[in-house]
Amino acid sequence: MEILFYIRFNFKSIIMKTNYLFPHKFKWISGILFIVSISIMLCWIIEPDIFKDIEIKSKVFAIAETAFMGDNVYFGIIDTNILDELLMATVIISGLVFAFSKEKIEDEMTSKIRLESLVWATYANYLIFLFCVLFIYGMVFLNIIMFAFFTHLLFFILRFNWEIYKFNRTTNEE
């Protein structure tokens, strides 16, 4: 009975302390990776030709592939250039880790700054996207959709780190 209580208690304390964040030590390595990969990514969206000579051909499992010409493939093995998959996976993983790793001293103030930055970034991203929906037409709109995927995370990262930077600079001891 006592053990049961102990397990329940610990379980509860684990649940209550969950904040879905990565350890602080991941912040800088993922940050460097994110900045490099998203820069390449954004260049690529703007100018797709820069990587036309680099190919990493591989056979991969695909849930679906709709071809411009030929048959569609569902749940099959396809042959494709996986450079864009690798790049996008790097952006997403390093971006998430960088965005959501703990600060050096993680306390309720940093949580508050994080939450406010997330709200801000969500508004900023969707308002800009709404603007683009209303005023941008044609093929370039596809680029906008691509951008919008990454800019949410990007806006959050920029806003949060700027706010943390300002916060850490506050000094008026005594």
Add this chain to the structure above:
Amino acid sequence: MKNRLKIERAIANLTQADLAEKIAVSRQTINAIEAGKFVPSTVLALKISRLFNKPVNEIFELEDED
């Protein structure tokens, strides 16, 4: 909400950094609380009250607009 944190801290002869370390927050957070820019959680308020050995009400006080 207003608070007497700065005064209590002076009575206890603690710097912002000392207090921050004792209750496991950053010095800037203490600074923000003292400046009235940040309202601490109940847990943090209770930790501060335990540290100064005074009731929470004596350190933190509601204002008319709260």
